[in-house]
Amino acid sequence: MSGHAKILNEWGEDVTPHFLIGAFxxxxxxxxxxxxxxxxKDKSPSCGVxxxxxGSFTGKICEGRGVTTAILRKYSISLFSNEQIR
Incomplete structure (x- = not known):
């Protein structure tokens, strides 16, 4: 997650602080x-690896990391997507 990214809910409300609390x-x-x-779980705004x-609520996927995974990576925790595990 970049330093300026925000997470908005379907009504356009900024819910980033809630995601950050959970991530920390x-x-x-x-x-x-x-x-x-x-x-x-990949694709999640919190846990996407x-x-x-x-964020368009149309089901469109893009490359990127979720809030929690971005923070954990900074602390050298190795992360795997659920799609990598069989």
Missing amino acids: KVLDIALREGTRYAVF YRIYD
């Missing part, structure tokens, strides 16, 4: 537990 809670747990690897929905 996940980071706190991961650091406390010594997490080195994690599997997340490689792809996320584009």
Whole structure:
């Protein structure tokens, strides 16, 4: 997630602060537990590892990272998409 990206709900309301709160809670747990690897649901605005929905609410997918995965990557936690796991 870039420094200026916002997450808007279907009514155009900025819900970014809620996503950031959740992401930092996940980071706190991961650091406390010594997490080195994690599997997340791709396409999610929070958990997308490689792809996320584009925010148009049309189902269109684009390359990008979710809020939580972007933060965890900064702390060297290796991330995998659920689509990589069989």
